[in-house]
Amino acid sequence: MFLKKRAFLSVILLSLFVHTMAQKNNYEKNWEKVKDLEDKGLPKSTLSEVLTIYNLAKKSNDDAQQIKACMFQIKYRGMIEEDHAENNIFFVDTLIANAKAPAKNILQNMQAQMFWQYFQQNRWKFYNRTTLQQENSKDISTWSLDKLHETISSLYKASLANEKLLQDTRIDNIDPIIIKGENTKELRPTLYDFLAHRSLEYFMNTEVELTKPAYYFTITEEAAFAPVAQFIKTKFNTKDTASLQYNALLLLQDLLSFHQDDKTPDALMDVDITRLSFVYQKSVAENKEKLYEEALKEIETKYNNNPISALASHLRAQIYHKKGQQYQPYTQTENQYEIKRAKELCEQTAAKFPGSEGGINCKNLIAQIIKPYINIQTEEVNIPGQPFRNLVTYRNVQKLYIRIIKTTREELKRIEEKKYEQYNYKWKEYIALKAQSSFTVDLPSLQDYQQHSTEIKADPLNPGIYIILTSTNPSFSFDNNLLVKQVTRVSNISFINNDKDYYVLHRDNGKPLVNTNVQVWRKEYNYKTSKYQTYKGEQYQTDKNGYFKLDLKKTDNERYFSLQLQHENDELFLDNEKYYNVYNSYETPVKPITYLFTDRSIYRPGQTIYFKGIVLRREKKCCQQ
Missing domain, CATH: 2.60.40 (Immunoglobulin-like)
Structure with a gap:
């Protein structure tokens, strides 16, 4: 999966009214009036007031308030118009036509996202739709998938025009229309970063729904994993210039080139780690895992004192964890200790950068690795007076405590018929049942954090129904414990x-x-x-x-x-x-079948039709004609 984003700057949700955002003094009263009108349930009056704010911001060249007013126009239009999703998308066209950069860039980026969200909500309508030679309709519901993606791509690219202006615009300038995350200004310091990363979310998305040409683009070059200085100079040659993967690589090159000489490497590292994660997922190079691992190691070494390097360490630990999951006893044993290797790397990283995102991710992976698991299987019916085997599958468990409980069908039915919300009480009832016998089992411990299986012996039992209740705690407590039950019959x-x-x-x-x-x-x-x-x-x-x-x-x-x-x-x-099949399999009902044949397929009006029919009646394995 792509690198999980840190609560980065995101455009305010159109469906919510965020009234706690900082306002300039000359807009506070206007926005308070908007809030008051909305609370009274007057969307038309609210829209009118928002238009007043929009015109005021436009006259004073206040881009942030202008964009904010546009967003709220879209919100309230959605409350009073039918087909508001489609109408709002094209309403943004009028806003774009009357806007100047950088407000225009933000609106184009917003409109691209609106188109993308429309597709995600209506994707089923676009499946198996063919492309038309002329697609000039404003009705999005009639567009082909290629037309829709072409429009989205064009808008995202257009939103990054005037690159120098966007790179010189600090993110602080648009505070009224963004929600800030923690430590995000270092990672998205400019408006260009903000819009480019929003565009990347689209370009790095899957393109399985797109119609691909015969020469569709794939990432084959090892240079895609190269250090930043080499990667930004790499030429990715292809005829498939509409490819989302191709455009994602070009945008990653632009972002890395922009931040290559930054005094603090935070934004550069963040983009680079995003790049490597994307390339690893999409590359078809045979040795991509090795290239990915080496590239992550280089980041860890070069920026070993920067907390962001913990993200690279976590991704490298994920490589080892994934390899370890391929382990199979007796057949694929070469990766047996890779999960242990992942755990050790995560422990080092979490200790060095405990509060960083990468450190927290490592702690979560450690918790996943050390999580215990048990399961027990036995024959549905065992023979009285003879010991019987139980197959125990376990991970991170060294000792099992087992109770053998004699029961009845009626008792099992009474407990199992409890509703789902009574799940806790169900287990507590099993725990409270009187055990006929109990014993403990020491399990082989290899400290590899892998899943293993072993067979354990149970002593002979008399005929009856038994519950084999297994616990990792000698007290068989319900809390902070693993409990597993297995029901078996003992009968000749x-x-x-x-x-x-x-x-x-x-x-x-x-x-x-x-x-x-x-x-x-x-x-x-x-x-x-x-x-x-x-x-x-x-x-x-x-x-x-x-x-x-x-x-x-x-x-x-x-x-x-x-x-x-x-x-x-x-x-x-x-x-x-x-x-139970109520029909006799040897008494198949008689089903006559009729076939009609004509002397030709097309007739003139008034022409005589000659035909013949064959009726078949099938009885058992014979046919009568």
């Missing part, structure tokens, strides 16, 4: 079936279980209570071969069933339901 009963023919067998030796009682439980949906209900259905008993034939009655609402099998003191009643 098993069965196999082919469609409706069932055989009940001894689970250990495979011999038929004679005179096993089989109870069918049917399930239907109750529309009055909006719940499923179960009730007893047919009953069967196995013969000397352990055989019974399932023959359920046809019903309108009941398609699901489960089986309860009882043999002497042993019972098997599984939760997994089966679907």
Whole structure:
């Protein structure tokens, strides 16, 4: 993903009224009146007052107040007009026509973003739409995707015209229309930085929805990862000059060139790290990971005392973390300790720059790396009187505490039927159940922060239903602990079936279980209570071969069933339901099919039509014609 931006300067949200912004003294009363009119629910009167402010700012060449008034015109027009999104976009054209730089540049940048937001909200309308030769309509909803993106790109580029003027305009000059983040003036010191980074957000976006030419641009050059001095001189040759990736690279070159000789390197480092993250994501170079890693290391070394270098360290740690996630026991072991390497780098970075964004990101990655995980799996049914295996999958856990709890279907159903908001109470009920036995297991610890699996043995159990409750804490507390449960049955009963023919067998030796009682439980949906209900259905008993034939009655609402099998003191009643096909698979309904053939495809008026028909009726595997 692209580098996460720090609450940078952003254009004020059009849907919000931010009345706490600093105002010049001669505008305070006007904006107070605007606020008062809006509070009274009078959007037309409010718009009229905003127009007064706009005309006043225009006469006094107050760009910031002029832009702010434009933004609020858009807001209140949206309250009183239909199709306000499209109308507001083109309303900005009139504002642009009457504005001078740098106000004009800001308006163009705003309009580009409005077009982009319109696409994001209506992208489904543009899918599979073909490009027309002439697209002069003002109705955006009829535009092709290429036309829309061409317009957005042109506006973002136009907003960066008069480059010298924008670079000489300090960001302080437009305070009334921006929301400031922390430490942002060093990273976006000029109006050019502000508009260029907003444009970059678009150009660095994916272009999968665009129609690409056969010669579409891709980043193949290793120089895209080169140090700043070399990168800004690199020529990226392509015919695909409309490519978003290509235009993003050109804009990154301009920004880096602008800040190359800054006294403080903060803005330069910020752009450079953004550049490297973007290039790494989009490059198709075979060795891009190595190039990316080396470029990040160079930033860390060159600016080792600057807190912004922590961002580069965090990105490098992400490389190692990603490689470590490719580890597979026995098959891909070369990256086993890469996650550990990422953790160590993050620890060094967080200790050196604890309050920086990169340091905070490193702390978050460490928390992700050391987060414990456990899961336990066992056979759905185990054999009485024999030890059985449990597969434990774990990460960052050294010891498990396990309880074996005997339970019943009724008790499980009562606990599991609790609503989602009672989730905590559900677990507390499991914890409160009396354990039949308990034991602890020491897990192999490799200190690699990888996920591992091992099998643990459980002692023999008598027939019944059991909960295997697993905890990383000996107290089995609900808070600050990992709890996992697994339900297993212990029974000698098993069965196999082919469609409706069932055989009940001894689970250990495979011999038929004679005179096993089989109870069918049917399930239907109750529309009055909006719940499923179960009730007893047919009953069967196995013969000397352990055989019974399932023959359920046809019903309108009941398609699901489960089986309860009882043999002497042993019972098997599984939760997994089966679907019953009420139709006999050998009695396929007769479906006649008719094919009509004519002697030609086009006829003159009054001409006789000759045709013939063939009717096929399929019964079982035979056809009758």
